[in-house]
Amino acid sequence: xxxxxxxxxxxxxxxxxxxxxxxPNYLFWNGGPDFPAxxxxxxxxxxxxxxxxxxxxxxxxxxxxxxxxxTLSAGIDHVEPGLPLLPAGVRLCNAKGVHEASTAExxxxxxxxxxxxxxxxxxxxxxxxxxxxxxxxxxxxxxxxVGYGSIGSAIEDRLxxxxxxxxxxxxxxxxxxxxxxxxxxxxxxxxxxxxxxVILSTPLNPSTQGLVGADFLAAMPDGTLLVNxxxxxxxxxxxxxxxxxxGRLRAALDVTDxxxxxxxxxxxxxxxxxxxxxxxxxxxxxxxxxxxxLAAQLTRFAAGEPLRNVVVTTG
Numbered sequence: 001x002x003x004x005x006x007x008x009x010x011x012x013x014x015x016x017x018x019x020x021x022x023x024p025n026y027l028f029w030n031g032g033p034d035f036p037a038x039x040x041x042x043x044x045x046x047x048x049x050x051x052x053x054x055x056x057x058x059x060x061x062x063x064x065x066x067x068x069x070x071t072l073s074a075g076i077d078h079v080e081p082g083l084p085l086l087p088a089g090v091r092l093c094n095a096k097g098v099h100e101a102s103t104a105e106x107x108x109x110x111x112x113x114x115x116x117x118x119x120x121x122x123x124x125x126x127x128x129x130x131x132x133x134x135x136x137x138x139x140x141x142x143x144x145x146v147g148y149g150s151i152g153s154a155i156e157d158r159l160x161x162x163x164x165x166x167x168x169x170x171x172x173x174x175x176x177x178x179x180x181x182x183x184x185x186x187x188x189x190x191x192x193x194x195x196x197x198v199i200l201s202t203p204l205n206p207s208t209q210g211l212v213g214a215d216f217l218a219a220m221p222d223g224t225l226l227v228n229x230x231x232x233x234x235x236x237x238x239x240x241x242x243x244x245x246x247g248r249l250r251a252a253l254d255v256t257d258x259x260x261x262x263x264x265x266x267x268x269x270x271x272x273x274x275x276x277x278x279x280x281x282x283x284x285x286x287x288x289x290x291x292x293x294l295a296a297q298l299t300r301f302a303a304g305e306p307l308r309n310v311v312v313t314t315g
Contacts, residue, residue: 006043019295057082147202232257
């Protein structure tokens, strides 16, 4: 199949994306019940955004000619289970560069809202109650970022003006950055007892599934705030609930396990928890960045040039 005449499935109408190269046959599919064409003819599949794993994986088994699967999310866990259905040599690319600003913004919003008691003020306003008093500040706090990729780095960029006492960083591999060392997961037992705020921004994979369990949480000092803008499965919900209900820890969660969080789940009404409905990347910043990414990637694809953000190549 010629790259320049190949079918490309897009979750935006092609006419809404500036800079797409001429040649490919652009087809719109955003997860609807009917495919826009035969999946066997698709060479480049852009996964519909925030439509869930069932939609993401639905066409994969029939995509016998696909060369590239492109997510519009930083995480790929909603697509990975379907990769064995694909031919060998398919490149899976993520959306690095699209969500850093929005997710980092939300991480800071969750930290500040939780520390400064904003949810309580909102409830107080509803009841016409003047809830004055002293509340924790982010200034002088020690912050630990678990998952120091592009999103973790963007979070630290936004922490810089807040006069934190210390920012520690953890990633899969140790390295040195301009801001200081990046530790490995093996260093968590030594780092957690020093943290006032722990931010999760790590991918969900076998090494991070349930990472934040009873032992991890027990190592956090009393009153520590856990902020999750990663994936719900990184945290053991039962273990977190036990710490919240005891009053020992606080949490601000953009993601949960299960997700969506069902009505009646005890996490909704646990003390000292702020929950947002997985909106880290769902902002006005998403669409222009996503469209720029697609135009750049498809220009490379049409020209036979190496793609960016390749995270997996099927074997």
